[in-house]
Amino acid sequence: MANVLVLAEISGGKVKKTTHSAVTFARKAAALLGGSYSILALGSDVSAVLGELAALGADKVLVAEAPTLEHYLAEHYAPVVAAAAGSFRVLVATASAFGKDLLPRVAARLDAGYAADVTELLSEGTSLRYKRPMFAGNAFGICRIESAVEVVSVRQSAFTAAEPTGSSSPVERLAVPAAGAGASRIEWVNLEQVKNERPELTEARVVVSGGRALKEQFYELLNPFADVLGAAIGASRAACDNGYCAPDLQVGQTGKVVAPALYFAVGISGAIQHLAGMKSSKIIVAINKDGDAPIFQVADYGLVGDLFKVLPELTTKLRALKDA
Amino acid sequence: MKVLVALKRVADPDNANKVKIPADGSKIDTTGLEWKPNPFDEYALETALRLTENGKTPKVRAGEVVVVTFGPPETETTLRSALATGADRAIRVNATDEQLDGMTVALGLKKLVETEQPDLVLVGKQAVDGDTNQVAQLLAELLDWPQATFAATIREEAGGLVVGREVDDGVLSVRLKFPAVVSVDLRIVAPRSVFSLHTDPAHKYNEGVRFAPLPAIMQARKKPLETKQLADVAPGARAKVTYVSFEAPPKRKAGVKIADVDALLDKLKNEAKAL
Structure with a gap:
């Protein structure tokens, strides 16, 4: 199956705009692969954001809910994301602190290659090529990933936020697999959030x-x-x-x-x-x-x-x- | 506490704009650039030293710091300088630069961790050549250990650490129990970022990383440096990400200097139409 899975970033009960950039990438990738894209949402209760995610034109919205997923921790999220991504060709999220922390861990779990901070999607036939900055943006590498699932983080500023299509994608609930031993040795303490009344730095005009x-x-x-x-x-x-x-x-x-x-x-x-x-x-x-x-x-x-x-x-x- | 620190050398990051891409796009040519330690890895070493000492007596290790690098024999320079700075032992995994990618290094580190059994693995959050930002996360999953990436603060407590992670909208604190993997961000080397159980909470470190005094550089030559082979620590590792070609970034056309504020506003409004 040559389909694409977008990992949604949800924080404080809201879909972060980073998600919409990953959806833009997914639309392009799905078109090149001749497949579709789905969106995966994790949390303790994501009901408040399902409407917004379902309107983004995805084939399905996959939902994994568990009390252990209330606060983002890679140790708890990686097993769920890896299990969901196993049947997809490409797993994508935006290279925010969330995506950068989680995706390599998921890639290791899937024994998959990971291309970080991708700025452009290219293809050769139905094989995808990823362009990504290296050496502080002083060079770009074009790479391909040789594993069953290709794990990709995308640079938010390089993919404009996807607009809703007015769809209402069906929601499918996923079982939450048990987390590993590592998860029992980490605990979320608190987020000292910087109050900011201004537009998001990564989204401002x-x-x-x-x-x-x-x-x-x-x-x-x-x-x-x-x-x-x-x-x-x-x-x-x-x-x-x-x-x-x-x-x-x-x-x-x-x-x-x-x-x-x-x-x-x-x-x-x-x-x-x-x-x-x-x-x-x-x-x-x-x-x-x-x-x-x-x-x-x-x-x-x-x-x-x-x-x-x-x-x-x-x-x-x-x-x-x-x-x- | 026993800490394993992974170090990488990179082409001089302050001259990264001098890398060249040949016309056929076959490689990134760093000829002419000096090898330097990856800055984030230097911060990881400084963090390891702070965690294994009383800040008042930085020459005495309360614990052990083992430094590791992957690369050809000349990368031993990186290890020797880490030993001079205060690390106890070093391991070089012999490999060519072409053989190495993030996953190969993570697999090799996993093997070394199984032998060394550290409480903590510390790495920089990314190497500033490939800019991938992955080894800590890969290794943590391979070991099924907890991870705290982009650490800006670390406070040791009995059996573990409280780590302040720099995230997009602030600082996220997590509590880890050993053994664990931590990758460090820029501000981990601020004067009050890292506290071991031995260090007075009122202690202030100097900003940045410490430098080795000359006698320590001499002594470092006698510290143990062991060599292992990549095939032994990461058998069968194969890169899953292959680079097909490389490109130079698009060049921005040279701009113009503007005389004053009025002229700037005129340009922005009428030429760039950006206001």
Whole structure:
């Protein structure tokens, strides 16, 4: 059977948008394979999200519910996902913290190959090829997976979120297999969630990122600027490491990868690791006092200047423009 | 506590933009780039050292740190420098770079774990060449051990660890009982990220990883370094992911420098139509 299984990411009783990117991949893969795609949802009670998942045009929505699946833990989730994926050609989820943590574990259980952070789906006949970034995005490898099930995580910014089709896919309940010994040695303690009223970094149309140069004025300067643009706020590693902002704002090779329509790099020099996380943005604007900073090599528009002067001016003038 | 740390060397990550792809797309050519330790693996080693000491007396190990690498003889440099930094013993699994992928390494580590029986396996969350982020998770499943990936904080308690994992929307804490596999993220080397049972909770480490003093570099030459063969630790391992070809990333066209805020707004509004 050449069908595709999408692993849904559900958090706080909601379907995360990452799921919709994986569905986009699945639609393409199913079309290339001449098969269909299904969606798998795990949790202690996923009834609240079934309607949304069933509307995404899947052949089936597979559901595994158990008290042990209330909080995500790879040790409990991997056996369920592996059992469900066994009859599919491809298992896909988005390369979020969830997908990156879980999929390799599932792949090991299935004795399957795993392609991480895939940005493009290609094919040769009915055999799939996966393009994925390596060396901080300075090279791309095109690979094939030689195992009965092919396990793939996809980069969210490379696959636009799938729209609902208005379908109402049938729901099929799965038995939850017993977890292994490893599961008895791990316990979910708590999630210290960062409160964020802004758009999700990985989904925003506009991202404004700040670097070390902003110092303690990181939020003071970026908040009003982001407000006027309705933008998400990102950061360089240096800004996060110095404690000027929350670590979950980090954009880069090992942080979040974004590709918004408009990206502002403010006081960011443009280390290779940062570029890896934002180089695919449509329009890049760099503001930096060092005219030789590497960020200017990828920026469409570069403004050499003192950000402590430029940013307030830009914010004020943007607001005037929006209000006009 | 006994900790096994897996280390990899990578082509200089700060010059990763200098890798070349030949016209036929047959490989990623890293010629001219120096070998460096994978940064995340250096953090894993630092974490192992912090977990096996009292932070006030970092020269005394309370436990054992065994470092492992897979690769040709020249990768022993990576192991010797880990020994100089404070690891007790080293194992090199002899292999060519071409023979190795994540699954092969995980299978080999599983075999070593069965012999060494550590309480904890520590690795970096990803090697910054392949950028796959998988060995910890693969190994944990092969061993049926619990895993905590992307660790930003670790606090030892009796028989296990509380690990703060960096996830997309914050920090997720999990409690693990030994034996377990942990992969570390960037901020694990912050001054107050890792506490062993021996370290005063008020202790502050220096930011980053420690460096080996010169006498330790000399002494490291006498520390045990054992060699094993890949065929013995991962018999029959075969890569399930095969690279067909490689490509350079699309080049962004060089942009323009803008004189002032008014000109920038004009460009964004009228040329890029991005506002």
